[in-house]
Amino acid sequence: MISIDRLHYTYPGSTEAALAELDLDVAAGDRMLVGGVSGSGKSTLLRSVNGLVPHFYGGRFGGRVVVDGLDTRVSSPRLLAAKVGTVFQDSQARFLTNSIEEEIGFSLELARISPAQVRRQAIEIATRMGLTELRSRRLERLSAGERARLGIAAALGRDPAVLVLDEPLTHLDPAGARAVVRWVRELSHEDGLTAIIAEHRQEWWRGQVSHVIQLDAGRIRQGGSTEQPVRAYPPVEIPYAVAPSLLKAEDLRLAFNHRPVLDGVNLSIEPGEILALIGRNGSGKTTLLRCLTGLQRPAHGAILLDEISILETPVFETARKIGYVPQPPSSMLFSETVREEVELTARSRNGNATPGEEVQRWAEALDLVSLWDRHPRDLSAGERQRVALAAVLVGRPSVVLLDEPTLGMDGGRMAWLGQTLQALREAGAAVVVATHDAAFVVEAATRAVMLDHGRIVAEGDPAEVLGCDPDFTYALELARTGTAVQEREHAAP
Amino acid sequence: MDSSARPRLNPSAWLLWTACAATAALLVRNPWYLLGLAGVVLLVGWRLTGEPPGRGTLALAGSIILASTAINLLFSRAGDTVLLEFDIPVLGGPYTLEAFLFGLSAGLQVVTLLLVMGVFSRAVTAADLLRRTPRGLYPIGVAATIGLTFAPHARQAFLDLREARQLRGALRGSWREAPRLLTPMVFEALERAMDQAESLAARGWASTLPVGNHRWQAALAYAAIAAAVLLCAAQPHQAILAGGLLVVALIVRWMTLREDASPIRHQLEPWRPIDTLVAAFAAAAALGLLWLSTRVPGMLGYYPYPTAYIPPVAWPPLAAILCLAVPAGVGRA
Numbered sequence: 025m026i027s028i029d030r031l032h033y034t035y036p037g038s039t040e041a042a043l044a045e046l047d048l049d050v051a052a053g054d055r056m057l058v059g060g061v062s063g064s065g066k067s068t069l070l071r072s073v074n075g076l077v078p079h080f081y082g083g084r085f086g087g088r089v090v091v092d093g094l095d096t097r098v099s100s101p102r103l104l105a106a107k108v109g110t111v112f113q114d115s116q117a118r119f120l121t122n123s124i125e126e127e128i129g130f131s132l133e134l135a136r137i138s139p140a141q142v143r144r145q146a147i148e149i150a151t152r153m154g155l156t157e158l159r160s161r162r163l164e165r166l167s168a169g170e171r172a173r174l175g176i177a178a179a180l181g182r183d184p185a186v187l188v189l190d191e192p193l194t195h196l197d198p199a200g201a202r203a204v205v206r207w208v209r210e211l212s213h214e215d216g217l218t219a220i221i222a223e224h225r226q227e228w229w230r231g232q233v234s235h236v237i238q239l240d241a242g243r244i245r246q247g248g249s250t251e252q253p254v255r256a257y258p259p260v261e262i263p264y265a266v267a268p269s270l271l272k273a274e275d276l277r278l279a280f281n282h283r284p285v286l287d288g289v290n291l292s293i294e295p296g297e298i299l300a301l302i303g304r305n306g307s308g309k310t311t312l313l314r315c316l317t318g319l320q321r322p323a324h325g326a327i328l329l330d331e332i333s334i335l336e337t338p339v340f341e342t343a344r345k346i347g348y349v350p351q352p353p354s355s356m357l358f359s360e361t362v363r364e365e366v367e368l369t370a371r372s373r374n375g376n377a378t379p380g381e382e383v384q385r386w387a388e389a390l391d392l393v394s395l396w397d398r399h400p401r402d403l404s405a406g407e408r409q410r411v412a413l414a415a416v417l418v419g420r421p422s423v424v425l426l427d428e429p430t431l432g433m434d435g436g437r438m439a440w441l442g443q444t445l446q447a448l449r450e451a452g453a454a455v456v457v458a459t460h461d462a463a464f465v466v467e468a469a470t471r472a473v474m475l476d477h478g479r480i481v482a483e484g485d486p487a488e489v490l491g492c493d494p495d496f497t498y499a500l501e502l503a504r505t506g507t508a509v510q511e512r513e514h515a516a517p
Numbered sequence: 518m519d520s521s522a523r524p525r526l527n528p529s530a531w532l533l534w535t536a537c538a539a540t541a542a543l544l545v546r547n548p549w550y551l552l553g554l555a556g557v558v559l560l561v562g563w564r565l566t567g568e569p570p571g572r573g574t575l576a577l578a579g580s581i582i583l584a585s586t587a588i589n590l591l592f593s594r595a596g597d598t599v600l601l602e603f604d605i606p607v608l609g610g611p612y613t614l615e616a617f618l619f620g621l622s623a624g625l626q627v628v629t630l631l632l633v634m635g636v637f638s639r640a641v642t643a644a645d646l647l648r649r650t651p652r653g654l655y656p657i658g659v660a661a662t663i664g665l666t667f668a669p670h671a672r673q674a675f676l677d678l679r680e681a682r683q684l685r686g687a688l689r690g691s692w693r694e695a696p697r698l699l700t701p702m703v704f705e706a707l708e709r710a711m712d713q714a715e716s717l718a719a720r721g722w723a724s725t726l727p728v729g730n731h732r733w734q735a736a737l738a739y740a741a742i743a744a745a746v747l748l749c750a751a752q753p754h755q756a757i758l759a760g761g762l763l764v765v766a767l768i769v770r771w772m773t774l775r776e777d778a779s780p781i782r783h784q785l786e787p788w789r790p791i792d793t794l795v796a797a798f799a800a801a802a803a804l805g806l807l808w809l810s811t812r813v814p815g816m817l818g819y820y821p822y823p824t825a826y827i828p829p830v831a832w833p834p835l836a837a838i839l840c841l842a843v844p845a846g847v848g849r850a
Contacts, residue, residue, distance in 0.1 A: 074719055076718060101719065101721065102722070105719060105721030106721065110716075110719040110720075112712075112715075114712070117709055118712055118713055118715075118716035120642060120643045120647070120662070120713065120716070120717070121642050121643075122642055126642075126644060130644050130720070131720045131721065134720060134722055178720070182721070317684065319680055319684075338683075339683040339684065340683045340686050343683060343684050343686050344686060348684050350680075355680075355681055355705070356681045356684070357681075357701075358681065358682070358698065358700075368685055369685045369686060372686030373686055401704060401708075415685060416684070419686060
């Protein structure tokens with residue numbers, strides 16, 4: 025179905041090849057998982073299959089990619105779109121219409137089939153992907169899981185022979201991730217669809233794909249196992265002592281469009297603890313973090329930092345004690361270089377005085393020295409996350425709030441992040457992490473809180489709290505035991 | 518204001534309304550008429566979305582008017598009515614009332630035009646535009662998509678970056694932060710717009726090179742266009758011949774483009790009487806203002822130099838502007 029012969033590709037303006045001498049064959053109906061650390065060429069490989077490389081990006085392209093008989097170098101993306109459906113990482117940013125049926129139908133319209141057939145197929149796909157009940161809802165009101173489902177449905181519009189999925193599970197909670205894995209498996213079994221999946225969260229796909237390749241600097245890693253390599257990073261030393269602070273939220277209530285987002289949340293975050301906020305997409309985790317920074321005012325309730333209300337304090341003042349890394353971290357980054365980015369916070373904290381050695385110590389502590397003079401927007405997702413973390417920590421906050429900090433991080437970096445949070449805790453900081461990553465919660469957190477529809481439904485030991493939700497339990501078991509749990513599920517009637 | 522109960526307007530009606538409202542905003546310079554037009558556009562936007570104009574929109578409008586007024590006041594030295602004058606070289610003035618009024622009306626005009634485009638971007642989706650663009654005009658379709666989505670992306674990027682600066686300890690609302698936000702905001706908005714363009718290409722909205730006879734027809738058409746331009750430049754008195762050549766070239770090119778037709782529409786977009794009503798009133802407004810601008814010079818404009826005066830108000834331009842308020846009464850996007 026897909027034949028790649030000595031593929032070599034370099035992006036315009038780059039001197040390093042994104043893909044180098046790649047040879048690959050994928051048979052019809054195969055499901056192939058592509059692993060590798062950030063920047064290893066996973067997304068570029070997918071783009072070379074759907075023709076966006078080189079037709080959309082330009083650059084230097086060598087070798088040959090043939091998809092279902094079409095040579096991508098001489099076939100335009102328009103022809104290839106009939107053969108290859110693409111699911112992007114952040115599908116919300118790529119929707120072109122306002123409604124589910126229109127979004128699915130638009131791909132079909134491009135194929136110029138009859139309106140009646142478009143309608144029939146759009147309804148059929150919406151039904152198959154369980155989107156029928158959501159048909160009247162505006163796209164911006166869909167949850168992350170629903171958006172992912174729509175992204176796949178839109179890609180399936182033209183009945184492609186190949187589906188390429190770029191990090192489809194990144195923003196999904198365990199229930200959403202589980203559903204996506206199931207849909208891809210069903211599509212492959214029932215329709216003979218060939219799927220190529222680029223993914224960091226590989227545990228979800230183990231046992232669900234026919235083969236796995238690992239990319240390393242644009243090449244397929246030869247001779248080793250198909251497991252994603254886990255790099256070890258040096259332990260982190262926090263170069264400052266923290267002035268401990270107690271953060272309390274009392275009876276927080278907030279609603280958007282008459283839908284409660286926070287519903288009577290009471291929380292106390294003490295120095296020296298790592299609190300994990302867990303819950304499904306749309307359960308209120310990000311809103312709670314934004315309230316705790318003062319960016320979002322609750323309709324009711326109080327937020328006290330050392331018994332002083334932060335609702336009466338300007339955000340830039342609160343930010344001296346509460347550091348927040350939002351999702352996506354790129355929205356935090358606006359300087360020309362990583363150095364300037366980190367220095368900016370240090371200047372704000374020190375009254376515009378020239379940053380001293382402390383900034384350099386942070387660069388070393390967070391392994392940023394090699395990135396020091398690069399533009400933050402040229403970095404991978406995981407690297408941006410580290411820069412954003414450094415830009416916040418250099419302000420010496422007593423409370424650190426992190427929204428989905430493991431996104432875009434490979435296994436080694438995730439372990440490194442866990443160590444960093446431990447070091448912060450030992451230095452006396454209070455850390456709050458909103459995450460879907462069950463394994464990370466168990467490894468890094470000292471306490472967990474589960475939110476559901478804006479309410480705290482469980483609180484306590486991380487493993488016990490995760491146990492309250494079957495999908496989180498499944499995710500944890502999956503991370504611990506690999507394929508066993510999926511095979512068991514598969515065998516079940 | 519609940520917008521859900523009213524019937525949906527056809528996107529083509531919104532396109533026509535936007536073209537007419539933008540024409541009005543470009544023709545009018547009298548501050549009273551501009552205020553009226555801005556009010557009408559805000560009302561249409563309110564009825565369209567069901568939400569009143571936000572503080573951010575009003576603050577942005579105020580900032581643009583303030584900046585335009587301040588720049589003209591500082592750099593224009595013309596006008597009889599001197600408000601301030603200092604015995605300082607370069608910066609001493611004179612600062613005149615005329616410069617102030619001219620800057621104010623210029624700012625108001627820019628804001629009105631932006632408000633019109635704001636309503637347009639809420640009423641019409643990228644898909645609506647693409648459905649009306651022949652695929653042979655692929656670059657125009659992509660540019661239109663990026664143009665349509667850039668403003669909302671830029672607004673979101675601006676809000677995100679402003680929050681991020683506060684989180685890093687920077688003062689909110691500091692004037693000094695604006696230039697620092699500008700470049701990353703444009704980058705962020707462009708990145709998001711390019712994501713959409715990439716998604717379009719992946720879904721099959723992409724250019725194709727003409728093949729077979731079409732390739733020769735396209736080459737012939739481009740050669741004829743080039744010849745027409747050269748002829749017009751070298752022999753201006755042969756403009757009619759050049760024009761004829763251009764028309765033939767465009768017809769030939771259009772015939773090849775038709776093969777690359779725009780996507781078909783799977784959902785019926787019926788043209789209802791209310792669409793006719795909106796289109797007719799919008800066209801009447803634009804044509805009326807065009808007629809006034811040629812037949813009664815000065816009625817729509819405002820030029821306060823050399824001596825400031827209060828701009829007069831007449832009913833015909835107000836009536837024309839009021840015609841643009843029809844969508845507020847009858848339809849939603």
